[in-house]
Amino acid sequence: MAGGAAPSTAYGCGLAAELRAARMVWQREMLHFLRDRIGTLVSLLQSLMSLFILGVGMGGLFAGSGVGSASDYLTFLFPGVLVLAAQPATVAVGASIVWDREDGFLREMLVAPVHRATLLIGRCLGGMTVATCQGLVILAGAGLLHIPYRPGIFGLLTAELALTSLTLTVLATTIAVFVRRPRTLTAVLGVLMAPLLFLSGTMFPISALPGWLSLLSRLDPLTYAVDAMRRTVGVDRLVHGRAMLTAPVTWGGLRPAPPVELAVVAAFTMIALVVAARRFSRLG
Amino acid sequence: MTEGEGVVETGRMRRPEPDAPRRYQDVPAIRATGLHKSYPDVDAVRGVDLTVEQGETFGLLGPNGAGKSTIIAMLCTLAVPTAGRIEVAGHDARTAPGRVRRSLGIVFQESTLDGELTAAENLRFHADLYALPRAGLAARIEAMLDLAGLAARRDHLVRTFSGGMRRRLEIARGLLHRPRVLFLDEPTIGLDPQARDRLWAHLREVRERETTTLFLTTHYLDEAERCDRVAIVDEGRIVARGAPAELKSALAADRIDLRTGDDVAAAAALRERFGIEAVAGPRGLRVQAENGASLVPRLCSGLDVPVHEVTVTRPSLDEVFLHHTGRHIRDEPGGGH
Numbered sequence: 314m315a316g317g318a319a320p321s322t323a324y325g326c327g328l329a330a331e332l333r334a335a336r337m338v339w340q341r342e343m344l345h346f347l348r349d350r351i352g353t354l355v356s357l358l359q360s361l362m363s364l365f366i367l368g369v370g371m372g373g374l375f376a377g378s379g380v381g382s383a384s385d386y387l388t389f390l391f392p393g394v395l396v397l398a399a400q401p402a403t404v405a406v407g408a409s410i411v412w413d414r415e416d417g418f419l420r421e422m423l424v425a426p427v428h429r430a431t432l433l434i435g436r437c438l439g440g441m442t443v444a445t446c447q448g449l450v451i452l453a454g455a456g457l458l459h460i461p462y463r464p465g466i467f468g469l470l471t472a473e474l475a476l477t478s479l480t481l482t483v484l485a486t487t488i489a490v491f492v493r494r495p496r497t498l499t500a501v502l503g504v505l506m507a508p509l510l511f512l513s514g515t516m517f518p519i520s521a522l523p524g525w526l527s528l529l530s531r532l533d534p535l536t537y538a539v540d541a542m543r544r545t546v547g548v549d550r551l552v553h554g555r556a557m558l559t560a561p562v563t564w565g566g567l568r569p570a571p572p573v574e575l576a577v578v579a580a581f582t583m584i585a586l587v588v589a590a591r592r593f594s595r596l597g
Numbered sequence: 598m599t600e601g602e603g604v605v606e607t608g609r610m611r612r613p614e615p616d617a618p619r620r621y622q623d624v625p626a627i628r629a630t631g632l633h634k635s636y637p638d639v640d641a642v643r644g645v646d647l648t649v650e651q652g653e654t655f656g657l658l659g660p661n662g663a664g665k666s667t668i669i670a671m672l673c674t675l676a677v678p679t680a681g682r683i684e685v686a687g688h689d690a691r692t693a694p695g696r697v698r699r700s701l702g703i704v705f706q707e708s709t710l711d712g713e714l715t716a717a718e719n720l721r722f723h724a725d726l727y728a729l730p731r732a733g734l735a736a737r738i739e740a741m742l743d744l745a746g747l748a749a750r751r752d753h754l755v756r757t758f759s760g761g762m763r764r765r766l767e768i769a770r771g772l773l774h775r776p777r778v779l780f781l782d783e784p785t786i787g788l789d790p791q792a793r794d795r796l797w798a799h800l801r802e803v804r805e806r807e808t809t810t811l812f813l814t815t816h817y818l819d820e821a822e823r824c825d826r827v828a829i830v831d832e833g834r835i836v837a838r839g840a841p842a843e844l845k846s847a848l849a850a851d852r853i854d855l856r857t858g859d860d861v862a863a864a865a866a867l868r869e870r871f872g873i874e875a876v877a878g879p880r881g882l883r884v885q886a887e888n889g890a891s892l893v894p895r896l897c898s899g900l901d902v903p904v905h906e907v908t909v910t911r912p913s914l915d916e917v918f919l920h921h922t923g924r925h926i927r928d929e930p931g932g933g934h
């Protein structure tokens with residue numbers, strides 16, 4: 314027997330072992346994130362660009378049409394930019410399953426004596442953490458958009474951002490476990506993420522959409538996440554122009570309260586996670 | 598469930614009962630009976646029985662597509678057999694896949710390391726996946742890094758490692774949780790000859806330091822010869838099995854091809870000085886010898902005629918395979934070196 318005080322054949326088992334494995338998978342995502350400084354910087358720049366270029370450009374257009382001020386639009390856009398900031402990391406972590414398969418590392422995890430769902434959950438929580446960190450950088454600049462620095466608002470926004478990040482990671486992961494080839498996955502994710510973001514009211518109010526599209530946007534979980542964040546920010550109070558920007562998401566005449574909206578997002582996430590875990594369990 | 602299982606089961610024990618290893622020895626490391634694996638379009642494995650004893654080095658030989666990978670996948674619980682039964686260290690793969698996985702260390706053909714993690718982190722990841730007890734874990738990781746000869750590189754990212762270093766690290770990782778059986782799928786594929794020799798020296802050391810059964814697949818006969826027992830697989834069946842010496846009786850020797858300035862004189866010299874009968878061909882002389890590579894220097898210095906080119910071809914699985922099946926191995930990958 315090699316190596317000093319040998320730990321013998323005693324193994325931890327049950328829940329503690331699963332938690333430890335999940336934590337390690339999570340930690341691995343953190344290490345990747347911390348080591349990929351350029352990648353982090355680039356996606357940060359990307360979200361800053363979308364805030365300023367999109368925000369200023371669209372804000373100007375918005376102001377020019379006489380509906381409200383450019384700063385109204387920026388305030389409106391802010392929660393959407395948080396999601397935009399988080400989105401690349403979620404997709405990257407979700408898609409990394411396919412890369413791990415290419416590298417072979419996935420097999421190291423697949424033959425391990427832990428539940429496959431554990432591996433998946435650890436990874437999704439990793440994606441959530443990374444994406445939330447990216448979003449937090451943008452969130453820190455909220456004051457520039459006259460959003461008051463109140464701990465309640467920021468705590469709630471962070472939680473909502475985390476939930477949204479988790480949803481996006483789970484979604485990307487679900488797609489990734491069904492697709493084998495990285496190139497196919499990139500294409501599929503690209504095609505899927507664009508409508509998901511555009512229809513969610515990230516960049517313009519969904520009340521601007523025609524009936525059938527606004528119906529689709531009501532099927533988009535991000536719609537509820539973004540709307541809940543907007544109400545947390547207090548768009549109703551901060552935006553003084555006409556009501557279009559502050560028009561809420563409605564089901565018929567019904568206006569779901571933010572907790573209900575977040576519950577919808579959470580339920581969607583759970584369903585996607587179960588689908589992904591079932592598929593992942595069958596991978597050989 | 599076997600007797601020895603109690604040691605694993607109680608979980609919290611720091612140290613196995615002293616007589617546990619002896620009791621384990623009664624159980625084969627691997628016992629597979631009547632293994633079948635059918636896919637919609639192909640029967641990959643068609644009735645394989647295998648018994649691998651504790652502590653032995655067992656080699657599985659066969660061409661690509663013979664069913665080797667499928668057999669390994671089933672033994673590792675990555676694939677479910679269509680029919681048949683697998684026990685690893687007494688654990689049934691169907692009813693106790695978790696126990697089977699803990700009893701196995703696996704070194705896949707392709708690298709399964711995370712290049713963006715350091716050597717130590719890769720081992721740490723493995724330890725957490727297998728829920729190894731934290732007490733003594735750091736020492737165990739250092740011991741395995743040391744075994745791999747990578748103690749000095751413990752904090753280097755794995756993507757900076759050479760093929761041989763990666764393979765040694767994977768072996769170290771496979772051993773970290775003290776498996777009953779270490780699987781090595783084509784462990785020397787993609788390595789240059791020196792790295793292959795180093796790896797085999799390393800495997801010998803592994804066998805001495807860790808009391809592990811080695812189960813490996815290979816294309817190369819000289820590698821198969823380092824095993825205690827060998828089974829040859831073709832078309833999903835085992836066509837021959839036994840100790841290498843038994844199989845060796847059917848083997849051809851190394852083949853040496855010589856291009857010389859004067860083939861006739863060279864052939865005569867070979868006959869007189871070395872007692873070797875050379876066959877003249879369109880591209881020069883062909884000679885059969887037991888250990889071709891070590892003969893070459895003596896040949897070159899012992900011949901008066903200028904030698905332009907020497908090629909040594911190691912006996913391939915092809916020849917044994919030919920002997921047992923009457924056919925050549927189809928598309929042997931990386932063949933010829």
